[in-house]
Amino acid sequence: MTATLACAHCQTPVESVASICPGCRSPIQVMAFPAWLARPEIGIAAPAMEGEAGCFYHPSKQAVVPCDQCGRFLCALCQVDFFGENWCPSCIEISRRKGRLSGLDAVRTLYGNAALSLAVLPLLFWPITFMTAPMSLYVTFRYWSAPSSLVRRNRWQFYAAILFDVVELGAWFWLLAFLVSRL
Amino acid sequence: MTPVAYRRLPGLAVAPFRRQTLWMGPDHVLSVRTLPFSEHYRRYYFSDIQAIVLTESGSPMAYYLYASAVFLLLMFLLLGYTWHPVWATLCGIAGAVLLTLGLRVPNCACYLQTATGVVRLPSLGRLRAARKTLAILKAAIEASQGRLT
Numbered sequence: 502m503t504a505t506l507a508c509a510h511c512q513t514p515v516e517s518v519a520s521i522c523p524g525c526r527s528p529i530q531v532m533a534f535p536a537w538l539a540r541p542e543i544g545i546a547a548p549a550m551e552g553e554a555g556c557f558y559h560p561s562k563q564a565v566v567p568c569d570q571c572g573r574f575l576c577a578l579c580q581v582d583f584f585g586e587n588w589c590p591s592c593i594e595i596s597r598r599k600g601r602l603s604g605l606d607a608v609r610t611l612y613g614n615a616a617l618s619l620a621v622l623p624l625l626f627w628p629i630t631f632m633t634a635p636m637s638l639y640v641t642f643r644y645w646s647a648p649s650s651l652v653r654r655n656r657w658q659f660y661a662a663i664l665f666d667v668v669e670l671g672a673w674f675w676l677l678a679f680l681v682s683r684l
Numbered sequence: 685m686t687p688v689a690y691r692r693l694p695g696l697a698v699a700p701f702r703r704q705t706l707w708m709g710p711d712h713v714l715s716v717r718t719l720p721f722s723e724h725y726r727r728y729y730f731s732d733i734q735a736i737v738l739t740e741s742g743s744p745m746a747y748y749l750y751a752s753a754v755f756l757l758l759m760f761l762l763l764g765y766t767w768h769p770v771w772a773t774l775c776g777i778a779g780a781v782l783l784t785l786g787l788r789v790p791n792c793a794c795y796l797q798t799a800t801g802v803v804r805l806p807s808l809g810r811l812r813a814a815r816k817t818l819a820i821l822k823a824a825i826e827a828s829q830g831r832l833t
Contacts, residue, residue, distance in 0.1 A: 517735070527739050527740050530818070532737075536734045536799070537734035611720075611722055651690065
């Protein structure tokens with residue numbers, strides 16, 4: 502049984518060769534691929550017979566492959582094909598927690614944007630820049646080598662933040678020196 | 685893990701403090717939702733994509749914006765001709781803004797179907813960009829899965 506293709510506008514089911522939606526009469530372009538007709542692969546773990554190795558996580562299931570990271574025996578349910586290797590779910594979770602799978606992150610914090618905002622936005626209310634400029638510098642140097650965007654790997658925000666911070670702190674020092682000299 | 689090299693695909697959806705773009709990796713397409721201080725990613729592997737459906741949906745809002753822009757640009761010319769520079773400038777700026785907004789109104793919707801569900805690709809809201817992107821994606825998916833016969 503294949504999944505149904507539907508019009509994006511009115512959700513009416515459409516054929517894979519349709520050019521007009523039968524429901525809303527909107528021009529439609531459907532591109533179906535072989536995965537649409539493929540039956541989903543369901544991992545069926547056979548029970549372990551006497552003398553056979555069992556899965557580490559499900560001892561009653563037959564082990565089919567060892568994990569390429571930790572060596573634990575895995576059944577068909579626990580085996581994960583991970584970039585051409587067999588991994589167990591716990592190895593994936595541990596690697597994700599330790600940041601070794603940074604290329605598979607679902608969320609990344611943009612520290613460069615935070616540092617730049619901390620340097621620029623307080624200029625609207627400039628007296629607080631004596632606090633926010635050092636904070637921006639701290640964020641810049643603390644997170645300089647932290648993973649940034651997956652798709653745009655540049656640090657211009659950090660450089661711009663440093664520039665703004667230096668100018669703001671320089672202005673504060675100049676103001677302080679000026680006031681002290683007037684005393 | 686070595687960093688994956690991504691190539692930007694045509695199409696962009698912009699909302700206040702949020703933008704969505706599509707990027708193509710070696711074996712997947714990456715949907716990126718950018719907020720002011722974070723980026724959120726979703727990966728759709730070429731081998732998992734079952735279908736892509738593109739529906740044209742002309743919105744009347746675009747025509748209202750175009751009509752208003754044309755009216756304001758005519759006012760700009762008229763006021764400029766009668767030597768009212770301030771009002772002419774204001775009408776010109778407003779007309780240009782409305783024209784830009786009209787060009788950004790989505791005129792199509794694109795959905796991507798996998799075995800786990802159907803997701804909308806907000807960045808493919810303009811027909812021209814959507815067609816360009818889908819041509820690139822179709823070639824990559826067919827290279828991964830083959831053609832449906």
